[in-house]
Amino acid sequence: MAKRKRLTPANPDFLGAAPETKSMGPLGGMRAPIADVASQASATAALEELSREMQAARQAGRMITALPLSQIRLDHLVRDRVASDDDDMATLMASLRDRGQQAPIEVVALGQGEYGLISGWRRCTALAKLHSEGVGDGTVLAIERRPDDASDAYLAMVEENEIRVGLSYFERARIAVKSVEQGVFETEKQALLHLFRSASRAKRSKIRSFLGVVRALDGALRYPQAIGERLGLQLSAALDQDADLGPRLCQNLTNSAPQGTEAELKILADAVAPNVKTGSVKAKTVTEEPFSTHIPRSGLTVRVHKGDGRVEISGAALTPDLRARLLLWLETPTS
Known part of the structure; x- marks a missing residue:
C-alpha cells in the first residue's frame, strides 16, 4: 500500500507583507480637480461681491466706521457754532461716558489717511477729552460723505446744527x-x-x-x-x-x-x-417780536409768546432728564 503524505498548515512567515492601502482612501472620497477649481472660483466671486457692496455702501454714506480721532481735521471747515459752553460739553461727555456715541459724525476723505470734519465738532471734542482721561479707545464713529463741492459740505454742517440745537x-x-x-x-x-x-x-x-x-x-x-x-x-x-x-x-x-x-x-x-x-x-x-426770549443759562432758550402765553423751551441743555424733571414739577400740585 502506498504511503500517504501528511499535509501541514501554511507557515505565514513564508509570505511577504501585504501592500499598505490606508493612504489610498476610499474611492468615493476622491475629488476631481475641476471641483476644487469651481469651489475656489465661487469663494473668490463671493468675496469680490462683498467687497463691492462694502465699497458702494461707503461711497453712498451708508456705512459707519470707527476712525482714529487723530486723523480727523476739525478745522476743515469754518465752524458755524461760535461758542462751546462748558455745561453743555460736560453734559455731552457724561452721556458719551454712560451710553457711548449714539450718532456718527460726518467726514470727507482728504487722502493720506486724513478726514475733514463736516459735522460733529462737539462729539469729536468730547471724545478727545474723554480719551485724555483714559475713557474710550480714541476713535469716533463716522460716516464718509462725498459732497460735490465745498458749498454742499457747508450746507450739511448748517443743516445738522439747525436740526439738532438751532x-x-x-x-x-x-x-x-x-x-x-x-x-x-x-x-x-x-x-x-x-x-x-x-x-x-x-x-x-x-x-x-x-x-x-x-x-x-x-x-x-x-x-x-x-x-x-x-x-x-x-x-x-x-x-x-x-x-x-x-x-x-x-x-x-x-x-x-x-x-x-x-x-x-x-x-x-x-x-x-x-x-x-x-x-x-x-x-x-x-x-x-411776537414773543419774548430769555436765556436762563447757556444752551437753554425760553420763548414766551405774547398772544396765547405759550412757552417754548429749546436748546442743547434741554436733556431728556431735564425735560422729565420739568414735567414732574408741572404735574406736582402747588400748596
Missing part, C-alpha cells in the same frame, strides 16, 4: 460771511440762498440784517450767540446809520471785557439806545 441769527449770518471769505460762494446773497434755502424769505431777510453786525463786531464779542433778534436788528440799523459805531463798539468791548452775557448785552443795548430815542433809526426798521 443756530442764533448771528451764527447763521457769520457762516454766510465766512463762506464768502473762504471763496466757497462769490456773494453773501448766494451764500444765504444756498445755506438757508429751506428757510422762509422772512427768516433769510433777518439773517441778512445780521451780516453787518458780523462784519463790524465779529471777534470783539464774547457771547454773540446771545444777541436776540430785536437787539440784532437795532444794531444793524444803527451800524448802517453811523459808520464809526462799529470801531467804537469794538473798542468799548475790548476795554470793558464783559464777564457774562448780561454785561455784554447791556453794552450793545446802551450803544443803540441813543439812536432809538432820538429817532435817527426809524422805528419801522425794528420789527416787534
